[in-house]
Each structure stands twice: as structure tokens, then as C-alpha cells.
Amino acid sequence: MTHEDFKKLVHEYLRGLLTDDQRRELEQHAAECPSCEKMMSACQELTCREFVDFLHAYIDMELPAKRATVFDRHLAVCPDCESYVDSYRRTMSLSTEAMKTLGKREIPEDLVRAILDARKPS
Ligand SMILES: [Zn+2]
Ligand SMILES: [Zn+2]
Structure with missing residues (x-):
């Protein structure tokens, strides 16, 4: 998953709209990528x-x-x-x-x- 994919999907992730596979990919990317992790926590907050x-x-x-x-x-x-x-x-x-x-x-x-x-x- 690229940063761009992540950005596109993070909002749907937070709304609970992703499939299990997508969710896993997203969480994996966040775990490996500090800037995307930051974005996800800001959108969660x-x-x-x-x-x-x-x-x-x-x-x-x-x-x-x-x-x-x-x-x-x-x-x-x-x-x-x-x-x-x-x-x-x-x-x-x-x-x-x-x-x-x-x-x-x-x-x-x-x-x-x-x-x-x-x-x-x-
Ligand atoms: Zn990233
Ligand atoms: Zn926003």
C-alpha cells in the first residue's frame, strides 16, 4: 500500500467502511509508516x-x-x-x-x- 492509497482509505477506515483485507493492509502500513500513523491518529482524535x-x-x-x-x-x-x-x-x-x-x-x-x-x- 502506498501513502496515496492510505490517505484515500483512512477516512473510510475510520468510518468502518473497509473490508477486513483493506483494514489489515491499512493497519500494517500505519505500523510501518510514521507519517501515515500520525495522520491516522489525528483523524481518530x-x-x-x-x-x-x-x-x-x-x-x-x-x-x-x-x-x-x-x-x-x-x-x-x-x-x-x-x-x-x-x-x-x-x-x-x-x-x-x-x-x-x-x-x-x-x-x-x-x-x-x-x-x-x-x-x-x-
Ligand atoms: Zn505512509
Ligand atoms: Zn480531515
């Missing part, structure tokens, strides 16, 4: 779903420092969430620009949610 659900608080730095560290760790090893954060930041800055043009200061929360829901990693 905080699932991608939780990451996405609390992303708003994370970006706005409303999380307690200890909790934010868990998010940092997850983000450092999870390409899915990294690209989600990217698109979140882009969405926010685009919306902010648009609102400025319209002369409004606040972005309607439901607008942001609608955009983000469309992009959520599955």
Missing part, C-alpha cells in the same frame, strides 16, 4: 465531520487553545480538510468583498452555510 462542524469557531479562533491544537494537528495531516479550509477562506473573502460592494458589513450566516454545505467533503 478529531473526525473530519467534527472538523467541518467546528471550522467556523476554529477560523474565528473561538476554540480553547487545547482544542485548537487538535484542529491544527488534524489540518496538518488531512488533505481533505486542508482543501476544505482553503475553499472556506476563499468563500469568506469573496463574500466579504461582495458585501462591501453592496454596502453591507456582515455576511449572512445562511449564505455562508449554503456555499459550504455544497463543498463539504463527504
Whole structure:
């Protein structure tokens, strides 16, 4: 199993979607590969779903420092969430620009949610 395979499968692994064979291969790779092992434990500590659900608080730095560290760790090893954060930041800055043009200061929360829901990693 390659790192790429591992990255692709780790989320399904954590959701319990893999076959026994796949699971064994994944566990074996994690045992031999420190960076993939780190990724797996970060995703175990905080699932991608939780990451996405609390992303708003994370970006706005409303999380307690200890909790934010868990998010940092997850983000450092999870390409899915990294690209989600990217698109979140882009969405926010685009919306902010648009609102400025319209002369409004606040972005309607439901607008942001609608955009983000469309992009959520599955
Ligand atoms: Zn690896
Ligand atoms: Zn993730």
C-alpha cells in the first residue's frame, strides 16, 4: 500500500467502511509508516465531520487553545480538510468583498452555510 492509497482509505477506515483485507493492509502500513500513523491518529482524535462542524469557531479562533491544537494537528495531516479550509477562506473573502460592494458589513450566516454545505467533503 502506498501513502496515496492510505490517505484515500483512512477516512473510510475510520468510518468502518473497509473490508477486513483493506483494514489489515491499512493497519500494517500505519505500523510501518510514521507519517501515515500520525495522520491516522489525528483523524481518530478529531473526525473530519467534527472538523467541518467546528471550522467556523476554529477560523474565528473561538476554540480553547487545547482544542485548537487538535484542529491544527488534524489540518496538518488531512488533505481533505486542508482543501476544505482553503475553499472556506476563499468563500469568506469573496463574500466579504461582495458585501462591501453592496454596502453591507456582515455576511449572512445562511449564505455562508449554503456555499459550504455544497463543498463539504463527504
Ligand atoms: Zn505512509
Ligand atoms: Zn480531515
